[in-house]
Amino acid sequence: MKEVRFFYAPEATITEELPQDEATHAIRVLRLQSGDEIFFMDGKGAFHRAEITLVTNKKCMYRIVETMQQEPTWRGHIHLAIAPTKMMDRVEWMVEKATEIGFDEISFLNCRFSERTKIRTDRIEKIVVSAVKQSHKAWKPIVNEMLDFKNFICQPREGRKFICHCYEEVSKEDFFSLISSVSQEESLHESDDITVLVGPEGDFSIDEVRMALDNGYESVTLGKSRLRTETAGLQAVSMSNLARRI
Amino acid sequence: MKEVRFFYAPEATITEELPQDEATHAIRVLRLQSGDEIFFMDGKGAFHRAEITLVTNKKCMYRIVETMQQEPTWRGHIHLAIAPTKMMDRVEWMVEKATEIGFDEISFLNCRFSERTKIRTDRIEKIVVSAVKQSHKAWKPIVNEMLDFKNFICQPREGRKFICHCYEEVSKEDFFSLISSVSQEESLHESDDITVLVGPEGDFSIDEVRMALDNGYESVTLGKSRLRTETAGLQAVSMSNLARRI
Structure with missing residues (x-):
């Protein structure tokens, strides 16, 4: 084909x-x-x-x-919630690449240190559709309007929820290890869904991180590299897809 | 910091x-x-x-x-050799992101179906340096001038060598599984270095794939998603870094 x-x-x-x-x-x-x-x-x-x-x-x-x-090529629902970058082209390429690699839903977060508090989701939707066609995806990822951080994390979600951040005073586990380590037996009883939060250029505020933990989010790092927001978003999707692929 | x-x-x-x-x-x-x-x-x-x-x-x-x-954050030498895309901005963002995530060397290949047969490596070098500074990398990836495909694959390389392609008639193994599966004991005796080839928009020619296999390259796929050249290049780097991280 x-x-x-x-x-x-x-x-x-x-x-x-x-x-x-x-x-x-x-x-x-x-x-x-x-x-x-x-x-x-x-x-x-x-x-x-x-x-x-x-x-x-x-x-x-x-x-x-x-x-x-078509048969799905990954298990569970992969949902990235990210604070969009100041420069729109950086969010846009991230969305294109995430769609090619494979994920299910994107939400945009308005955070304490957000550099961008409005986003034209109609443009994002067009990029998603174009990437779906180009990469022959049978499922189109859902594009949501921007929400305040607090609103987003208070909503109930299936499966496991993660917040990526850089605070050294809050203990973190490795994201990829956590999502890869579920044993075959456990996975029969647990949802494969993943919701992962990525913050703005200046990171989440420490209060936001704590609020997320209080709402059942797990504190994680994407590794030892210092990544830009859009790179972190893409890495979160790429690792989720890799851990859940069929 | x-x-x-x-x-x-x-x-x-x-x-x-x-x-x-x-x-x-x-x-x-x-x-x-x-x-x-x-x-x-x-x-x-x-x-x-x-x-x-x-x-x-x-x-x-x-x-x-x-x-x-500084202590390295991944083992071995990760070398991506890629046919640059027609649109320079696509190669450029790939190089920026690969540097952020972490790799050691990039080469550009002139292939049978290449859409771009010249590349300004001085521009690529500038992007690499800028990403090294921004992401606080202690090591700067090496940027090589473009080589003909045949020249590149005939040169001796340490470690394992891979060619990513889409031909169904040539059996392929999964790249990430292959590079992740080395047992602890084996790894003491084998180089951790990875060289991975990614083709142009129209893929390598089948002759190029066979020539690579004859030169000790392993035939691999990056997964079930249909990826653009630059996305494939980034995924190859991302998976290599993930498999070799310390």
Whole structure:
């Protein structure tokens, strides 16, 4: 399937019409015509093969010929919650790379030392969709609006929860060792879900770290390297995927 | 040491003068003066604390007060050889992130399907130095000029050598499993060095893959995700560092 170009159609099985952006691309750029074969993912676990039935100036209608339900390539739900960096391009590449590597959900945190307190999640969503198509992912990661740190950590979450930080006075365990060490037997009884928090350029405040610990988050480090926020976010995703891959 | 700003001075113990770029930054931007304390890394494993002894229009002289030899945080020599992407910004961020995470050497390969056959390694070197300073690395990764694929793989290398590729007709093992599985006893007798090859956007040619195997490279995959060249390069470094960390 190396050369197949995918479209993204979340309502694939309902509408039989490509979404506006995708239709424009199909008609104006690829100049697809009635009878041509297309592939798309619905972002919910399936690839579809379809035949184009009608092309107008703006619309591209199709008929699904074959639906191929995909197998997940990692266990559990990997959720990264991160304070976005001051420079948007740094968050954006992180989101692209995390999508390629494979994760399930991203949330943005407004923290005490946040350099950026607003984020255009519509731009993030576009980058995610583009990476989903490029890397042929059957599931599209969920992109959430920004939340205050406290609001986020008070919400109940399945599975294990972690906060990455650099405070030496708070004891930390190694993130990758913790998530890799669950024995086969234990894993049958425990959720594989991971929620991991990464702070802003100036780190979380010590009060935020303590508040997270009080809410069931485990205190962790990503290793001995001093990482930028966006690199830490990507490493957290990469390690989670590696520990949970099937 | 969180707030310490480092300079990079590869000839630190010989010249007692900051390199031109660093001196300009120290004098014009930071407005440092005689008597001020500075820190720098020599890129060969040591941090130095020094006192500025003389500042002129263009020069910044110092006297080393304390030399702090650093402990490595990973075993062995991690060498990534990669075909650079068409878009330079993609290679550049990869190099920045790989330096933050931690590796030892980068080479650029000119392959059959390369989209870019020239690369300005002076720009890459600058990015590496900047990331070394920002992430407080005691060792600076080596940046090599571009080589033809065949030239590169014919050179002798210590340790294990790997080629990442997507051909289904060539059997592959999992890269991370292979480099993680060395038992403690074995590791006493074997070099921890890793050389890993990542191909261009269109992958290596099958002939290149076979040529590498003939030269002692092991055929590997980085996992089930379909990764862009620069993401694959970063994942190869990230996995190597994780498998070799101390």
